Amino acid sequence: MEPTKTPRVLSGRYELSHLVARGGMAEVYRARDQLLDRPVALKVLFPELSVDRSFVERFRREAQAAANLSHPNIVPVFDWGEDNGTYFIVMEFVDGRALSSILRTAGPLHPDRAAEIAADVAGALAYAHRHGVVHRDVKPGNVLITEEGTIKVTDFGIARAVNTEESLTQTGAVMGTATYFSPEQAEGMGVDSRSDIYSLGVVLYEMVTGRPPFLGDTPVAVASKHVREHPPAPREVNPGVPPDLEAIILKCLAKSPDHRYATGDDLRIDLLRFREGRAVGAASPPTGQHPSVTTQSVRALGGTQALPAVGMAEDEGEHEPSRTRLYAAILALLLVALAVVIIFLGNSVGWWHLGGKPAAFAMPDVTNTNVVSAERILARDGLKTKVQPDRSANSTPNTQVLSTDPPKGTAVNRGDKVTLITGNQGPPVRVPPLVDQSVLAAKSQLQQLGLQANVQFSSACTQQNIVCNQSPKSGATIPPGGTVNIFTQSTTTPVPDVIGLDQTTACNRLGQAGFQCGTITPQPSQAPKGNVISTNPAAGAQEPANAAVNLVVSGGPSSVLVPYVIGDTQAQAVSTLQSANLTSVVICQPTGNQAQDGLVQAQSPNGGQSEAPGTAVDITVASFSGCSGGPTSTTPPASTTTTTG
Numbered sequence: 001m002e003p004t005k006t007p008r009v010l011s012g013r014y015e016l017s018h019l020v021a022r023g024g025m026a027e028v029y030r031a032r033d034q035l036l037d038r039p040v041a042l043k044v045l046f047p048e049l050s051v052d053r054s055f056v057e058r059f060r061r062e063a064q065a066a067a068n069l070s071h072p073n074i075v076p077v078f079d080w081g082e083d084n085g086t087y088f089i090v091m092e093f094v095d096g097r098a099l100s101s102i103l104r105t106a107g108p109l110h111p112d113r114a115a116e117i118a119a120d121v122a123g124a125l126a127y128a129h130r131h132g133v134v135h136r137d138v139k140p141g142n143v144l145i146t147e148e149g150t151i152k153v154t155d156f157g158i159a160r161a162v163n164t165e166e167s168l169t170q171t172g173a174v175m176g177t178a179t180y181f182s183p184e185q186a187e188g189m190g191v192d193s194r195s196d197i198y199s200l201g202v203v204l205y206e207m208v209t210g211r212p213p214f215l216g217d218t219p220v221a222v223a224s225k226h227v228r229e230h231p232p233a234p235r236e237v238n239p240g241v242p243p244d245l246e247a248i249i250l251k252c253l254a255k256s257p258d259h260r261y262a263t264g265d266d267l268r269i270d271l272l273r274f275r276e277g278r279a280v281g282a283a284s285p286p287t288g289q290h291p292s293v294t295t296q297s298v299r300a301l302g303g304t305q306a307l308p309a310v311g312m313a314e315d316e317g318e319h320e321p322s323r324t325r326l327y328a329a330i331l332a333l334l335l336v337a338l339a340v341v342i343i344f345l346g347n348s349v350g351w352w353h354l355g356g357k358p359a360a361f362a363m364p365d366v367t368n369t370n371v372v373s374a375e376r377i378l379a380r381d382g383l384k385t386k387v388q389p390d391r392s393a394n395s396t397p398n399t400q401v402l403s404t405d406p407p408k409g410t411a412v413n414r415g416d417k418v419t420l421i422t423g424n425q426g427p428p429v430r431v432p433p434l435v436d437q438s439v440l441a442a443k444s445q446l447q448q449l450g451l452q453a454n455v456q457f458s459s460a461c462t463q464q465n466i467v468c469n470q471s472p473k474s475g476a477t478i479p480p481g482g483t484v485n486i487f488t489q490s491t492t493t494p495v496p497d498v499i500g501l502d503q504t505t506a507c508n509r510l511g512q513a514g515f516q517c518g519t520i521t522p523q524p525s526q527a528p529k530g531n532v533i534s535t536n537p538a539a540g541a542q543e544p545a546n547a548a549v550n551l552v553v554s555g556g557p558s559s560v561l562v563p564y565v566i567g568d569t570q571a572q573a574v575s576t577l578q579s580a581n582l583t584s585v586v587i588c589q590p591t592g593n594q595a596q597d598g599l600v601q602a603q604s605p606n607g608g609q610s611e612a613p614g615t616a617v618d619i620t621v622a623s624f625s626g627c628s629g630g631p632t633s634t635t636p637p638a639s640t641t642t643t644t645g
Contacts (some may be wrong), residue, residue, distance in 0.1 A: 010042065010044075010083040011081045013034050015031055027043075027044050028041055040091065045059065047085070057512075065507075065516075069131060069156055074152065075144065075152045075154040079444060097145055100140035108208055108210040118207070118267075121138070121200055122271065124153040126263055129263065132507030132517035132520070178222045179212045181199070182199060183227045183255050192503075198257075205249050214226060227255075248270050279567025361413075363404065363408050366378065370399045382415060390422065399422065400423050402423060403421045406418065427480070428480075432446075433474035433475075434446075435470060450480050452484070454483050455546065456487050458488070460487075462489060465546070471487075490544060492544055494542055495538065495543055500527075502530050503531075506551060518548030519548075521551070522552075523552050523555055525555065562580070564607025565577065565617075566600050569599060584617050587621065589620050589621065590622075591624055592624070597623060598622065603618065603620070
């Protein structure tokens with residue numbers, strides 16, 4: 001970090017300390033918030049951008065949108081301001097390293113760690129997308145990793161202040177971003193949340209291979225490759241990439257947005273499935289997307305979990321030497337022997353019990369003790385714990401155990417879970433002084449204290465977005481989670497007409513008019529999926545600045561997406577289909593492979609297809625015991641029919 005030549009204080013509050021990084025549009029400094037006495041990060045716009053009033057206004061709107069994102073994997077925005085023509089955004093200071101720095105020094109990451117990082121980023125993106133914010137600049141430099149390993153995504157929404165054409169032509173603005181462009185972004189077309197999915201796929205590709213999928217002499221050359229060329233399969237660059245993870249990456253990198261994951265949540269679920277060793281739902285790339293054999297295509301040929309690597313090798317004309325197979329067999333035998341030793345050792349010391357249930361004992365009495373002591377007592381007896389506050393016990397400290405489930409004296413076994421029911425009242429919170437702060441900074445400060453902000457508009461106030469009064473007053477104490485009313489100038493603006501626009505564009509239009517994007521409610525409609533069909537308040541209604549406008553968007557014709565359940569147990573598959581408003585028909589299929597007993601081998605319709613609600617999905621379940629009496633001895637749910645095959 002570079003120390004600033006002369007200590008500088010912006011807005012009489014933020015004292016700049018060190019230059020942390022430079023980007024294409026701003027410099028990032030470590031600073032100290034003198035009012036709250038805490039470190040913060042200040043993103044300061046370059047002077048040449050600060051003279052563009054339309055850019056500054058968009059920048060302010062995006063800062064407000066980003067400030068409304070509260071997620072553990074998103075760097076929060078605390079405030080924004082201007083000081084003698086210098087515009088800046090105040091963010092949480094993250095003590096850690098950028099993923100880009102880690103990749104430069106450490107090279108490719110272990111596939112499990114790469115999937116773990118990508119899953120957290122996908123969760124952050126999904127949260128932002130639900131709130132109408134598309135990042136547009138997902139890259140390793142915007143993924144921060146703390147010393148504790150926590151993932152933090154930064155610069156949410158800010159990159160949207162620069163359009164794609166400017167990004168491709170402005171010197172220095174794209175050298176680190178064209179590498180991660182989606183095809184539609186590179187072509188200057190409108191983008192939505194699936195563009196971020198593509199960019200995250202590029203980041204994941206780089207994490208496991210050590211290089212991005214496309215390289216070129218200029219940003220325009222790289223952007224052109226995103227549009228016209230297919231990347232080398234990750235396993236061609238690094239054979240150590242697991243096939244399932246490769247399938248996930250290639251689905252993210254599909255040229256057509258319709259062939260990628262529909263949401264960040266869908267991508268996150270598949271990444272977590274990979275981490276757990278379960279079958280992933282990544283579909284084979286559509287025709288023309290990529291020629292490589294995928295995990296799912298191998299499964300479709302009847303392969304077992306040992307087949308993907310073998311299938312890949314045979315498809316490429318390679319043959320594993322017999323010596324390698326011999327070593328693999330010896331290793332498998334050693335692992336089996338080790339597992340047997342661990343099982344019997346664990347049984348001897350009481351970790352688990354073979355040949356019968358463990359001896360039951362009476363649930364200890366831990367009521368009226370603090371939570372830490374109760375957890376320690378129960379852990380000694382091999383019991384797991386979960387803390388659950390009693391919402392009605394507002395006068396009791398939240399560190400005191402009021403009761404347990406199961407109650408004291410109940411017969412329990414090692415490994416059972418015990419719920420510790422506690423009070424719900426923490427210590428009172430002192431209300432801070434908020435008058436003369438920006439509304440954004442006041443809301444952030446209250447959030448940090450665990451309090452709620454209720455913004456109200458008053459004709460007695462003389463400045464927009466500046467707090468002129470508060471209730472309760474500074475210094476008062478209120479219960480945790482309490483609400484503080486903050487007052488600012490009352491102004492009204494007509495709600496713009498956004499009907500017919502897609503969700504992202506509508507939220508952008510509302511933000512430019514001074515409103516927030518409120519709740520997003522899907523509703524079946526013949527309008528294009530994702531387009532706004534109504535707003536509340538309606539277009540033209542006069543509303544205060546910064547008010548929330550709720551959107552009803554088209555969910556498309558009444559249909560549901562069939563989930564991918566191959567590899568799940570019968571119970572999991574039936575439950576997943578029921579949750580998707582579908583019925584299921586279980587078809588029993590005899591198998592000689594006990595490892596496949598009870599697992600779904602095939603489904604029809606396939607995962608990812610759109611079907612009418614209530615459609616029956618055939619799931620073929622393997623049965624090691626035969627099918628004369630059905631695949632299981634339990635009665636299927638009411639919505640399930642069982643047949644034998």
